[in-house]
Amino acid sequence: MAVRKISLLDPIACCSPVRADVLDEEQAALLASSFAALADPIRLRLLSFIAASGADEVCACDLLEPSGRSQPTVSHHMKILVDAGLIERDKRGLWVWYRLVPSRLDALRSVLG
């Protein structure tokens, strides 16, 4: 079994709610990069598309048409979401499957509270 990987961007390991304490520079940088992943309409739509699909996983091939962007562009955005820890990537055969990481959205949400 793989070692649990703690991302540098993990808000769980980062910050108390924004409204409670003054963030230090490191905390602020980590949080800012997380929010930056959400600061693009295409990425928000990709995220919500996966969430609303009903399925646990969504194939990368099914993200092209609804996003209205080229394949390299979608791949680029998905990488940003994966790097932010908001979604997980799983390659099986020729296809790549993505699934949400609900705990990360929860963590970000709690930072806002």
Next chain:
Amino acid sequence: MAVRKISLLDPIACCSPVRADVLDEEQAALLASSFAALADPIRLRLLSFIAASGADEVCACDLLEPSGRSQPTVSHHMKILVDAGLIERDKRGLWVWYRLVPSRLDALRSVLG
């Protein structure tokens, strides 16, 4: 009494939770610009500084030193936060006072849920 002003950026008038439905392009653009306001470490620190101050309002003059940025830069960031509806601006005499708009943080947070 003033008419209730619905900002174009108001998530309340915008979006159901990201995880529930696929966002249309307009909703995604509005939300993305809101998150973009949070996607900068200086702005997050300014926000949390005001929140953690204990006071209802904070003078702009007190934001310079803790932010470690120049006066034009801080002014620039505060404008972005105000435009995003996260902060309100009130000029009285020579000074400008800022206060949080808690409902906006709540609204953004609910979008993440």
Next chain:
DNA sequence: CGATTAGATCGACAGATGTCAATGCACATT
């Protein structure tokens, strides 16, 4: 009025970001 002060705006610049065509790579199928 003139001088002073707090904050906004302007202008310029470097660096980041979104985009796509072209290409590369890993896997599957024949």
Next chain:
DNA sequence: AATGTGCATTGACATCTGTCGATCTAATCG
């Protein structure tokens, strides 16, 4: 092995963003 397919990477480009010095504006004070 050769071919085909799905996705990532590269390279190039235009645009956006953060930054600060210089300047402008509005309010205050002599």
